[in-house]
Amino acid sequence: MFVDFFESLRDVGVPVTLREYLGFLGALEKRVIPPEADAFYYLARTALVKDERFFDAFDKAFAHFFKGAEKFFVLGIDEIPPEWLNGPLKRIFSEEELERIMGKGGWQALLAAMQKLREEQQGRHEGGNRYIGTGGTSPYGQGGQARDGAKVGDEEAEERKKRGIRAWEKREYKQLAKDVTINTRNIKLALKRLRRFTREGVPDELDIDGTIRETARNGAMFDVEMRPQRKNRVKVLLMFDIGGSMTPHVKRCEQLFYSSRTEFKNLETFYFHNCIYENLWRDDSRWGDKIKTYDILHKYNSDYRVIIVGDASMSPYEVLQVGGSVDHFNDEPGMNWLLRLKESFPHLVWLNPEPQDQWEYVESINMIRGLFDNRMYPLTLDGLHQAMTLLRRSAHTPTLVPH
Amino acid sequence: MKFEGTERYIATEDLQVAVNAAITLEKPLLIKGEPGTGKTMLAHEVAAALNLPLITWYVKSTTTAQQGLYEYDAVSRLRDSQLGDPKVKEVKNYIRPGILWKAFTAPSPTVLLIDEIDKADIEFPNDLLLELDRMEFYVYETEETIKAENRPIVVVTSNNEKELPDAFLRRCFFHYISFPDKDTMKQIINVHYPNLHETLLKEAMEVFFQFREIQGLKKRPSTSELLDWIKLLMTENIPAEYLANVDLSKELPPLYGAMLKNEQDIHAFERLRFMQRRV
Secondary structure, X not given: OOHHHHHHHHHOOOOOOHHHHHHHHHHHHOOOOOOOHHHHHHHHHHHHOOOHHHHHHHHHHHHHHHOOOOOHHHHOHHHOOHHHHOOHHHHHOOHHHHHHHHHOOHHHHHHHHHHHHHHHOOOOOEOOOOOOEEOOOOOEEEOXXXXXXXXXXXXXXXXXXXXXXEEEOOOOHHHHHOOOOOOHHHHHHHHHHHOOEEEEEEEEEXXXXXXXXXXXXOOOOOOOOEEEEEEEOOEEEEEEEOOHHHHHHHHHHHHHHHHHHHHOOEEEEEEEEOEOXXXXXXXXXXXXXXXXXXXXXXXXXXXXXXEEEOOOOOOHHHHHOOOOOOXXXXXXXXXXXXXXXXXXXXXXXXXXXXXXXXXXXXXXXXXXXXXXXXXXEEOOHHHHHHHHHHHXXXXXXXXXXXX | OOOOOEOOEOOOHHHHHHHHHXXXXXXXXXXXXXXXXXXXXXXXXXXXXXXXXXXXXXXXXXXXXXXXXXXXXXXXXXXXXXXXXXXXXXXXXXXXXXXXXHHHHOXXXXXXXXXXXXXXXXOHHHHOXXXXXXXXXXXXXXXXXXXXXXXXXXXXXXXXXXXXXXXXXXXXXXXXXXXXXXXXXXXXXXXXXXXXXHHHHHHHHHHHHHHHHOOOOOOOOOHHHHHHHHHHHHHOOOOHHHHHOOOOOOOOOOOHHHOOOOXXXXXXXXXXXXXXXXX
């Protein structure tokens, strides 16, 4: 019945599945709601959307799809004219128009393209064929000739019927571009790989197998055995590059940070800028207390897992030269510190938020990757999985060569 | 069976639709929202309105799905065998029914509240998929199937500490209790304190909504904090005129402890005040 609506929801990025759609139809069939537009909207939302982050996208798709449909609710759901149920989209656009929209990758692609343009564009345009403006052949704007476009701003309803995908007025469409491929849940699932369950501490849990064994040995006299609880005792040092070229990656780093904080009980976080030198910071503003890198090397023993997060994109001098750092005079090249870290912590990985296919073009990435024996992984789900699998392995023991 | 709120609980129209849809279609209803907007209360009120018993499962970080079904008390059985207790022959005597079992076998339909599901391990919701879907589970020790005679109305609350798995979400109806607007808030206060003086209500709400606007609070005060605060204002007999003259840029409102729950927020507030004074 509302298949087109269902599909347009999926187009705008609301993760709705057939199961939820059937549930929604079931609710309509059972007449959960009175035939009113508001109730209909609430029911659709409660049945189809499972996360408040998608409410905005849903509202948009809903308004877009059911525009002008309110009057049918007076008739009651049974009396809705069939042509309306067959999809208002088809009434509003010709087949050809729909095809062209889909040809451009659908609504979402159009939105993304438009947002990009908005960022480029400064000021008003008229008659152009590229930017958002009026009367041109660009697909974005008002009253233009492009048929597969997105319209910006309000206008008479009749006018709307002529051209362009229905307009939105100052909507917050940034949510649409949200990257759903990596979120705190799947980050946590990846981090889970790093769990190391051990039994240490106070024996406060009944060991059933042990009790049975000891009882049997005791000639069936009850002998209770206790043991410590199994807990995740992996110890992690997390080091974040912060500021400068890392700004575009802040969100993913935050997600990683929050996920790790709940996943690992023994977690210490430090911050640096571009490359690691003699000091690190506790505070992400790099204002507060400095900590000597030597102290970290001495304080934490080698069974700590070290995860460095950074784009490793800098001038090669920052790695190789004395005094090469961008914000202070360093007595030793960054390389020395990286090598010291590697030596002290055999379990070490570098996570790089830059796309992996760009790595080979950046000299400093290649250098650092080499320093750490290729233990650099992209900050994607796949990369995280690989990195955690590597960290999980028991110590990277160097093979002993007999003299 | 239709839920329209109760005399103590104001349910907005969207919430009513969500609850009734979940009841009619016998699906769990997942409730999210800011702390203090009445998520847990909802289940209590649904039970009260429909005159059904409420069974609550408070989820903690150590809760496992199995605990909700049943537990096999092997230790008592072992002990009883030592003592030669005849009970030991029946494994049934050592199966302890969990909350879901109780809800499934209750003589009448019940409202089952699974409170703060996000507190448990990240896989917890996945372990309950089948049980909540079919409303039945299998007891291995006694080889019997426990099946719900009356499907309970399931309300699940979450504080967004962890993201819930998609497979679980797909089986639920979802409602997000948004923070009430001023009119709804007025109704809510009215059902709680029907004798509250009009001017005091107005001034208290004024201060409260300004308070919520303060940037950088860790925990913004919510409906339940407002209700507590009004109660205190009433018992302490704070006059409305006094509230009207409170200038948030200069001082904390009286009895602010009901609204600010941690010292960082009090510091944040003081810092803000300090900055404003300098301007």
